[in-house]
Amino acid sequence: MNDDIWRRDEIESPCINVCVIHPTERICAGCYRTIEEIGGWSRLDPETRSEIMAELPNRAGRLNKRRGGRKARVPST
Numbered sequence: 001m002n003d004d005i006w007r008r009d010e011i012e013s014p015c016i017n018v019c020v021i022h023p024t025e026r027i028c029a030g031c032y033r034t035i036e037e038i039g040g041w042s043r044l045d046p047e048t049r050s051e052i053m054a055e056l057p058n059r060a061g062r063l064n065k066r067r068g069g070r071k072a073r074v075p076s077t
Contacts, residue, residue, distance in 0.1 A: 013041055014056055025062045032059040 015038075018030030027034055033041070037052055044052075 014053060022063055027059055027062065029063055032056045
């Protein structure tokens with residue numbers, strides 16, 4: 001069976017199977033897409049997908065890493 005017939009020229013999904021939506025930023029902690037972008041990904045045209053993909057690295061800074069344990073409770077000096 002030839003898999004070439006199943007290949008598509010459109011951009012792949014940025015999903016990395018870490019599907020957790022940040023409660024305040026409302027973006028996925030894995031791929032940084034919004035819920036709307038995730039839900040509509042298959043219906044977006046390749047140009048829009050490319051624009052979103054280019055923007056994703058800039059969204060990473062919106063998610064602050066949570067510090068756990070003692071460091072989360074004690075202010076840094």
